[in-house]
Amino acid sequence: MSPTPAPLDGRTAPGHAEPEPAYLIARILLAGGFVFSGINKLLDFTGATAEMAHHDLPFPALMAAAVIVTQLGGSALLIWPRTSWIGAGWLAGFTAMATLIAHAPWNDAGPIALPQSVIFLQNAGILGGLLLALAIGARAPAARLIERLRG
Numbered sequence: 001m002s003p004t005p006a007p008l009d010g011r012t013a014p015g016h017a018e019p020e021p022a023y024l025i026a027r028i029l030l031a032g033g034f035v036f037s038g039i040n041k042l043l044d045f046t047g048a049t050a051e052m053a054h055h056d057l058p059f060p061a062l063m064a065a066a067v068i069v070t071q072l073g074g075s076a077l078l079i080w081p082r083t084s085w086i087g088a089g090w091l092a093g094f095t096a097m098a099t100l101i102a103h104a105p106w107n108d109a110g111p112i113a114l115p116q117s118v119i120f121l122q123n124a125g126i127l128g129g130l131l132l133a134l135a136i137g138a139r140a141p142a143a144r145l146i147e148r149l150r151g
Contacts, residue, residue: 031076045068
């Protein structure tokens with residue numbers, strides 16, 4: 001006999017344990033690296049700007065500020081349950097772009113290619129976690145929208 005699927009409105013189905021603590025811990029762990037990086041960039045804005053310039057991004061200071069806002073703002077949205085899907089989507093887009101810009105192993109030659117490959121694959125795993133958080137977090141808002149549309 002298969003278990004009863006959880007309802008899409010965010011409530012727990014009868015006979016199921018509340019998954020929220022595990023989801024909260026997962027969201028905090030996903031956000032941790034972004035918070036750490038965002039705070040470091042905020043405290044060393046000159047270094048963050050130099051990092052953007054190193055990757056040939058236009059307007060390095062503006063890009064550094066945008067990265068800080070994305071990392072810290074996206075993390076806050078990710079951790080908060082009602083906005084977790086927004087933060088997960090925002091950070092997923094950022095992670096995909098940052099990985100392709102800064103950690104693409106095919107752009108590097110020589111001894112740095114292997115470390116970049118490892119970072120690339122780690123970021124792919126983080127991206128997978130963010131996409132799961134997006135899917136899980138968007139279930140309740142999607143269910144509410146469907147209920148409103150039904151009338």
